[in-house]
Amino acid sequence: MAVEILYESDNFLVVNKPYDMYINSDDENEKNTVTHHIASGDSHLSTSVNPIHFVQRLDYSTSGVLCIAKNKTAAGRAGKLFEKRETKKYYLALVRGHVQHELCDIEYDVGLDPLTAQTSHRMLVRKTPSCKSCVLPRVAHTRMFLLETGYYDKDPVSVVLLNPITGRRHQLRVHCAAIGHTILGDYTYSDAADNAPHRMFLHAMRLVLPVDGEHLDIQTTDPFFSDKKFTDRWKSCKKYHKFQSKEDFLLICDIVDKVYVLGVRYKRFVCKDK
Template sequence: MAVRKIYESDDFLVVNKPYDMYINSDDENEKNTVTCCIASHDSHLSTSANPLYFVQRLDYSTSGVLCIAKNKTVAALAGRLFEKRLTKKYYLAVVRGHPDFELAEIRYAVGADQSPDQSHRMSVVSNSSLAGDARPAHTRMLILERGFYCKDPVAVVLLKPITGRRHQLRVHCHATSHTILGDYTYSDRMDTAPHRMFLHATRLVLPLPNKPLDIQTPEPFFNDVQFSGQWKSQKLLHKYRNKEDFIAVCDDIDREYIIGVKYKDFSV
């Protein structure tokens, strides 16, 4: 799949990462990487002739906005913005089931799954017994549309991670009993029918001091005939499919509380 550049300056390159693609790899024979598509195989290494600095990460299965710095100085600047939670990230996802809420706060701590043979997974951890790499995590979820995929109930949701833990959105959706459609790992290897995992980083707001970035991709799912051909809408709660409508729902999820919306708090 092609990696499409959606923004470039002297300091930053932003691309729309395809699903099922690695960001980089130390294996020189692995060509299915963002670095191989836009630069050289070793461009993620400091020893590269033209190194690139990934200021954020996306899972192999996740598509969408990926921001890359072109030098150490701006990489450090962007890194501080992420660390201080001054950036804003918005994801579209399709989840299994029809949630009985419209807006949710998910405050489950996330740590490595301690189950045998699950070293690549993360899991919910009790906030009262944080240990090892477990850390508090916070996600907001806004239901945009309910419908059916292959006659199974699903919902299109907007996700805003307040913190940034490994697999946070996938773990939090799974913990609410609404696992992301096509998430092989967190469906216990059961959800194999969809052609992809339906999680897409749709918008990134990076408040740089001189030139703030606000990067948005087109809506990713309904332009995919493999999804749209199997989709049937039941109820639209918020318009979101064009750029202006998506910005409006981002404004909604940024609010602490929305009057008239059924709210649910998930925490342990």
């Protein structure tokens, strides 16, 4: 698959990462990487003649907006924005089941699953104070906004906007699974059961990176409803919000950014000791 360049300057390169592609690899024979498509194979290493710096990361199965810094100074500036949570990230996802709440705040802490530390590196959520299986849990917060319901191969599915307030490993995937709405095609968090779809339906749709002097607001087109492999199996049930045009997607991002959204069915998922 080709890696589409969405934006380029002297400091940053923003690409549209395909699904089922690594960001980089220490294996010099691995060609299925973003690095291989945009630069030399070793460019993600500090020893490279022309190193690049990934200021964010996307899972192998996740597609969408990926920002890369071309120098250490730009990487440092972008990194501080991520640390201070001054960036904004918006994902489009399809999840199993019909979501009953129009707006959800999922605030379960996310930690390591010690049973998969050497294999799939699964994460766990902490729903109760007594949960001991979640190792080194860290505060995590995801906002979910319902856009449409329908059926994929006659199974109920929902189209949602996901806004990660924090940035933990596998946060969106494990949070969706924790509330009973595993992302469509997520092999890992469905316990290897969801293996029929041709991809995992999670896409980084928009990234806002307010760097001084170079404010980045990068958005891709919708990758799901233009994919015949998906649309041949999809039947819409109820549409809550338009989202497929750039203008419509910006409008729903503005709704999600509000602290309070009046007139919608709301649910907060939080550890019982909070």
